[in-house]
Amino acid sequence: MLLCRISAVSHALARWGRRSHRRGGLLHQALPFSSSRCHGVSSGEGSAQPAETGSAKGVYRDTVLLPRTKFPIKLTGQKLLDRELEIQKCGFADLYSWQRERKAKKEFCLHDGPPYANGDPHVGHALNKILKDIRNRFEMLRGRQVHYIPGWDCHGLPIELKALGELGTSGLSPLQIRQKAREFAEKAIARQKAAFQRWGVMADWDQCYYTYDGAYEAAQLKVFQEMHSKGLIYQDYKPIFWSPSSKTALAEAELEYNPEHVSRAIYATFPLITLPAEILFDTLSNVSVLVWTTQPWTIPANQAICYMPNAQYSVVKRADNSQLLLVAMERTASVAALLGTELESVGTFTGSQLEGGICKHPTIPDKEVPLLPANHVTMAKGTGLVHTAPAHGMEDYSVASQYKLSVECIVDEDGKFTESAGPDLHNLSVMREGTDKVICMLKECGALVKEEKCVHSYPYDWRTKQPVIIRPSKQWFINTQCFVNLLQKVRVLPESAKGSLLAMLDRRTYWCISRQRSWGVPIPVFYHKETGEALVNKHTVSHIATLFKEKGSDCWWELPIETLLPPEVLKKVRISGPVTDYIRGEDVLDIWFDSGASWAAVLEESDSRADAYVEGKDQIGGWFQSSLLTSVAVRNKAPYKSLVVHGFAISEQGEKMSKSLGNVVDPDTVINGGKDNGLPAYGADVLRWWVAESNIFSEVQIGPSALNSARDSIGKLRNTLKFLLGNLHGFDPLTQAVDSKEMHYIDQYMLHLLREYSMKVTDAYSEFDAGRVIRVLQAFIARDVSSFYFSIIKDRLYCDPEDSLGRRSCQTVLEEVLDGVTRSIAPILPHLAEEVYLHAPGHDKTLFKSGWIKSSSVWKQPGLEEAVEGACAIRDSFLSSxxxxxxxxxxxxxxxxxxxxxELMESLQEEPTSTSSQLAELMMAARVNLTSALPRDLPSDALLNHGTFLINLEGGVIREDSAYDIAVVPASGARCPRCRRYTAESADCLCPRCQTVVSQAQ
Structure with missing residues (x-):
């Protein structure tokens, strides 16, 4: 036989692209389970009605082996919730501890990014935590030891403000503020932790990390110490983002950019009082440099005007008033349109020829400002000449550093002009009345050319939702310029996120890490009372870290200076003066430094490098970056091997969720139902399916439609699982399973498909692509299992003798399919998987302690695949007829x-004609005749069809395009009253197979 020859071939069959087409006619919905459905076959579902009760045919009903199982087809309402809680209590409680104690060759470390402890759990938490849990459960199932310690980010201004808001009192001491903030954070953590557990997230919930814990704070200070020792942390006076509403410095990651912010943009003139050396035309007297800015309040702080060295500049004359203006040639047309007049060019120069020019400040008498070259000047907007106020711009500050310009700050912490801004501006808010006054001053001196409203993106404080300003301040900074090519060995999903992270790192030259608040980790710095000189080194920091580990960071305020800076430490740092010469610093560390140092506190048990960090896209500028910077600075390596960046949860209308819009989806309501909105109790698995099914790399929509769809999909899956369980009633896989070599070919082929399925699912989980897992699952269930395999084997399963080789053969496959499908859905639907596992035969422990899908390499059958799929091609032609x-x-x-x-078809049916061959079963026909040519005496009503099938073995070494013809005629036999196949000799007479089964039963 050819099948035997093929089995000796060393390499597998080269698959070809028409397989799905061969079974394409079978793509129907999963068969509904019903204990009253029988075994018959058809061109559709392949099912027939059972023998009629009370009729002569009904006497055979009890001889048909219908499905039996106690597994419920549906669980809803409180029964569903109770079942999930029972499974969590009995099956999930000790999973994390169990897997940490077992021996494993490999560890999988997913480091949990700390959620912020300032509110109730929301669907964004659900998206993140469930996504992580899906991967962790998968890794545990496939035998790895999972390292996953949940944590919380506990410090920061939002918690401090909410704590103070609840108290309704000001003037509290730092310790009082910290106590209230800690209590607030603890309550939020308790609520969030309970929710995460209810969602089925696997962890040791008694062993979490908290950034306010003393041991964590001590590890954080060690990171600070290492970075300071390397000269990466320093104190300086430079521009930073400052929030007048919060009265603290902010990092880039603490900003939100409002794209609809409206500024009062102005065009103003700076008279050119000293012409550049290379521009000596007499006609160019009384020229003014025209600048544009969206922040008029910064004009009093102007120290220079910058130009692009390689650009072309023109002196132009206004047609309406003969004023001479210096602008970039590229911007002349736009400026002319803006002013509503023609601009005549009277002289053109390159930017480099402007060197040496000096302008008069329009509002400050006797102040002169130079023209300077700068690389940050662009031609996208404005005039091509940039007003430069070093105290209020990052790029402006770079120019000041290069040319030694003044960086005097004229704005205080409240965002108001200081006395040094002059009596007309003193104490005015720069963003409001201060802007009004500066514009008025420009009008009065004739320097205001044009004012317009400008809608643009502007940074806001992400906590208070108020605009921020840039102002210089003496702060602590980290030098980030030395971190180059940090991500070369890090895999980022999606790949596009890597570019965003690299771009942010490239733009970030320094990181301001000091904050002027009370609720945080104190920066361990002492200052000399008279000189203000900072005292910070490895000895002082190490001592403070030890105190924090023992007592917590509250001791920074509780202990006397003599304890914080004892004689033995002073001796090590060679300070002879008394400790009373020093005071402790009042700033705390940026909370991004808090969480960014988590690798030092949490990953010590592993190889100190996580396999993955998984967070939302907002962490590209936050935790991903701060973790990377601190780790590379201390250890010269990234703290993660891969990054997974997911999108945000939004409403089904594509809107950001907001209480004011009434579109917030509460995960607790999703699980337990809502009395007010009439939502049903979906349970945790529906929430998990929603996460898994979503395209996590874009915005993820949630609402009734998505949740109902998830519930319906799980319902269809339950249907299939119930069918599998029902047909395994009484089957013992340990004693009654059939060796694959003895199975029917269609059963062996199903194992072949199951092996392919398991490999696809494993690959998808490994790529954090749970959505692909679901798509592969649904295709496998609908196409390969329900519509194809179930429809073919039902007759054998229901009507063959109970202990026959054929029936045990397909039961063995059904048990393998049930086991494979159950394990494959377990990371996504742990409650359903565990429920199925408890109903399946031969199990005595939780599924999650029993491993991943068990597929065998012997299931791969290239020659068998060609035999069955060749028959499937013929079957499609038959059914289409x-x-x-x-x-x-x-x-x-x-x-x-x-x-x-x-020869392949002959392996499925050795005799020329048969009603019981494997080929007949696969065709679902009453009888199959296999011949080399159609007979000439076919009846006139015979349905004819023709087709071809490409055989391709050994990668094309064996290749044959074979033709076939089929003829279809009404069955010659009568319908058997038991199995309802048309294989009986006459009506009311059992077919030979059923006669044997019934006689044996009697």
Whole structure:
């Protein structure tokens, strides 16, 4: 036989792209389970009605082996919730501890980014935590030891403000503020932790990390110490983002950019009082440099005007008033349109020729400002000449550093002009009345050319939602310029996020890490009372870290200076003066430094480098970056091997969730139902399915439609699982399983498909692509299992003798399919998977302690694959010839010329004609005749069809395009009253197979 020859081939069959087409006619919905459905076959579902109760045919009903199981087809309401809680209590409680104690060759470390402890759990938390849990459960199932310690970010201004807001009191001491903030954070943590557990997230919930814990704070200070020792942390006076509403410095990651911010933009003139050396035309007297800015309040702080060295500049004359203006040639047309007049060029120069020019400040008498070259000047907007106020711009500050310009700050912490801004501006808010006054001053001196409203993106404080300003301040900074090519060995999903992270790192030259608040980790710095000189080194920091580990960071305010800076430490740092010469610093560390140092506190048990960090896209500028910077600075390596960046949860209308819009989806309501909105109790698995099914790399929509769809999908899956369980009633896989070599070919082929399925699912989980897992699952269930395999084996499963090899063969496969499908859904639907596992035969422990899908390499059957799929091609031709009619009502003649395809079909049916061959079963016909040519005496009503099948073995070494013909005629036999196949000799007479089964039963 050819099948034997093929089995000796060393390499597998080269698969070809028409397989899905071969089974394409079978893509129906999963068969509904019903204990009253029987076994028959048709061109559609392949099912028939059971014998009629009370009729002569009904006497055989008890001899048909229908599905039996206590597994419920549906769980809803409180029963569903109780079942999930029972499974969590009995099956999930000790999973994390169990897997940490078992021996494993490899560890999988997913480092949990700390959620912020300032509110109730929301769907964004659910998206993140469930996504992590899906991967962790998968890794645990496949035998790895999972390292996952949940944590919380506990410090920071939002918690401090909410704590103070609840108290309704000001003037508290730092310790009082910290106590209230800690209490607030603890309550939020308790609520969030309970929610995460209810969602089925696997962890040791008694061993979490908290950034306010003393041991954590001590580890954080060690990171600070290492970075300071390397000269990466320093104190300086430079511009930073400052929030007048919060009265603290902010980092880039603490900003939100409002794209609809409206500024009062102005065009103003700076008279050119000293012409550049290379511009000596007499006609160019009384020239003014025209600048544009969206922040008029910064004009009093102007120290220079910058130009682009390689650009072309023109002196232009206004047609309406003969004023001479210096602008970039590229911007002349736009400026002319803006002013509503023609601009005549009277001289053109390159930017480099402007060197040496000096302008008069328009509002400050006797102040002169130079023209300076700068690389940050662009031609996108404005005039090509940039007003430069070093105290209020990052790029402006760079120019000041290069040319030694003044960086005097004229704005205080409240965002108001200081006395040094002059009596007209003193104490005015720079963003409001201060802007009004500066514009008025420009008008009065004739320097205001044009004012307009400008809608643009502007940074806001992410906590208070108020605009920020840039002002210089003496702060602590980290030098980030030395971190180059940090991400080369880090895998980022999606790949586009890597570019965003690299771009942010490239723009970030320093990181301001000091904050002027009370609720945080104190920066361990002492200052000399008279000189203000900072005292910070490895000895002082190490001592403070030890105190924090023992007592917590409250001791910074509780202990006397003599304890914080004892004589033995002073001796090590060689300070001879008394400790009373020093005071402790009042700033705390940026909370991004808090969380960014988590690798030092949490990853010590692993190889100190996580396999993955998984967070939302906002962490590209936050935790991903701060973790990277601190780790590379201290250890010269990234703290993670891969990054997974997911999108945000939004409403089904594509809107950001907001209480004011009424579109917030509460995960607790999703699980337990809502009385007010009438939502049903979906349970945790529906929430998890929503996460898994979503395209996490974009914005993820949630609402009734998505949740109902998830519930319906799980319902269809339960249906299939119930069918599998029902047909395994009484089957013992340990004693009754059939070796794959003895199975029917269609059963072996199903194992072949199951192996392919398991590999696809494993690959998808490994790529954090749970959505692909669901798509592969649904295709496998609908196409390969329900519509294809179930429809073919039902007759054998229900009507063959209970202990027959054929029936045990397909039961063995059904048990393997049930086991494989159950394990494959377990990371996503742990409650359903555990419930199924408890109903399946031969199990005595939780699924999650029993491993991943068990597929065997012997299931891969290239020659068998060609035999069955060649028959499937013929089957499709047969079914397409009788659309809408029962296949069992027809006899089929298959004519194949001698060759490979004929030998393949002969392996499925050795005799020329049969009603019980494997080929007949696969065709679902009453009888199949296998011949080399169609008979000439076919009846006139015979349905004819023709097709070809490409055999491709050993990667093309064996290749044959074989033709076949089929003829379809009404069945010659009568319908058997037991199995309802048209294989009986006469009506009311059992077919030979059923006669044997019934006689044995009697």
């Amino acid at each position: 009788i659309p809408g009619k029962h296949a069992a009502q027809y006899d089929l003649t298959v004519a194949v010329e001698p060759g490979l395809l004929f």
